[in-house]
Amino acid sequence: MASVEFKHPRIAPVFTGAFAAHATVLADDLGLFRALADTALTDHDLDRPPWVENRIRIEGVLNTLCRIDAVRRTADAYRLTDFGLELGRQAPVFRLWLGGYASVLADQISGAVDPRSGVRGGVVAESSSQIGSRYIDETFIQLVDSLQPAGRICDLGCGTGRRLLKICRETGQPGLGYDISADAIRAAQATVAEARGLGIDLEINQGDATTLPRNVSGVDIVTQAFMTHHIAPDDYCTAVLASYRVRFPGARYLVVFDTVSSSDPEHPELFAPGFDYIHALQNMEPRSRADALRIFDEAGYSCQQELELAVPNSYAWVLKFGSDGP
Template sequence: MEKDPWSAHRIKITGVLQALCRAGAVEHRDFSYELTELGSDLHQQAPIFKLWFGAYASVLADAVAGVPDPATLVRGAVVAESSSRVGAQYLDETLLDLVASLAPRGRVCDLGCGTGSRLLAMCTRAEQPGIGFDISSTAVDAAQNTVRDARVLGVDLEIQQADVTMLTDTWPDVDIVTQAFMTHHIAPDDHCADVLRSYRVRFPRARYLVVFDTVAPASTSASSPELFAPGFDYIHALQGMEPRTREAARRVFAEAGYRCLREITLAVPNSYAWVLRPDDGAA
């Protein structure tokens, strides 16, 4: 173990501090460095920067190199950890309050659960068991810490690795299904409708599907707010993804056989939560 980490990494640390000073994010005062107002604002966005430059580093690099399918290069564990921090900062309380208002009567399911921290919070508040699915094996491995935390709290929590667009089993004990900021990845619209429709089969007794997602802005003017967070539209454009409009998203829900009971505007730009209920009269 290094006795003096500063000595071992002095050149790197000094270089970073000097770069931050030149960028105006940090200023050197006597024997210390302090964040400027710009630096404080950037610090608030740290999870976003880690998400784009950590999880999507290969996407950014290989977009220049011309790799044809950059979506396969995403680092799932970094997505899970960074998304968890972003959610805790901006969204989780809204989701927790929303799910609690639906008075869960059985297992709560989170599709694309990442580390499972949000799912555990929902289950703890609802006093119900939970199950989560994530496509990333590294995210599921990281989620086992959450499963252990749940066990200490007396919460029955299960996390499985699975592509939620291709589930084959059924979970009749699930009462509420949630899916946060993943629906825009499922394209085109008819495929997305098929996937959402499949949830009605895989979770046959679920009363609600709660979807959180970002939509394309109503206006394309320079003054319109950025999508979700700085860099969102750029990263997704590199992957060939374009968010749906709000109207298109609601059409997909209807085509999948859901009625929209509530639409909630979120604290982040161009983002909404929809409480959907299976429409028994749908084909």
């Protein structure tokens, strides 16, 4: 299966190490090595000053260092290993190159940074499209096609629109896409032009899925891939998902693909280390599968189908729109 590739015995440790190197610098910044050299840090400690203001980031750092056995979690406490103690002593070397020359390193990877989020939207859109094409799109297309769409397919967070175009070609239905990134929308214009050449009705607009116009007509199926976890906190996510039932009157299904928190943190692979750490730095706590299902239910959807995906810790859910608005 494709998912095996995410656990390649030589590639995965290199990938995990990249995040662990960054976490080493941040741990030093936050004073974690000094604190852990003296005693363990418990969950109770992290809920109190001076740690509580950065609790999610700190947990992200500590859990990333757990992956390389620099820190170990036992019961409710984090402790430095002998290796972690030495890593802390060598942190100035990491800081010199990764901290002092962070801009030099980052500037070698192309793509404009969104000043609001600090994210290179074009890189995210293109990389996500490539990962999706390899591991996700076939499943996504088959799942949407199995629902026998009879109207517009609206993809929220469509990126470059490549997946949406594939779905439209397979189902013979028109497509509507929204993405918040201006870089992604610029890249999507090539997709729209290709669709036009194929005689496919495809429209892609810049827009925030949480503030879409009401009464978007003609939409039968709404899709949302790997962005639901960005809508936080939970009560706000519930409200946003519930709002789709007003924004898309007449839609039958919401198809959600998303990643949840890792259930196997001890074994590194190529997706979970990045997912968990980056979102911790953004002060977002990844949801569990149970959390996601609860939110769908509270938003007024009934889960008709669940599929485990090739991407680790990721699922597809087919959610049926309720008959009444929120």
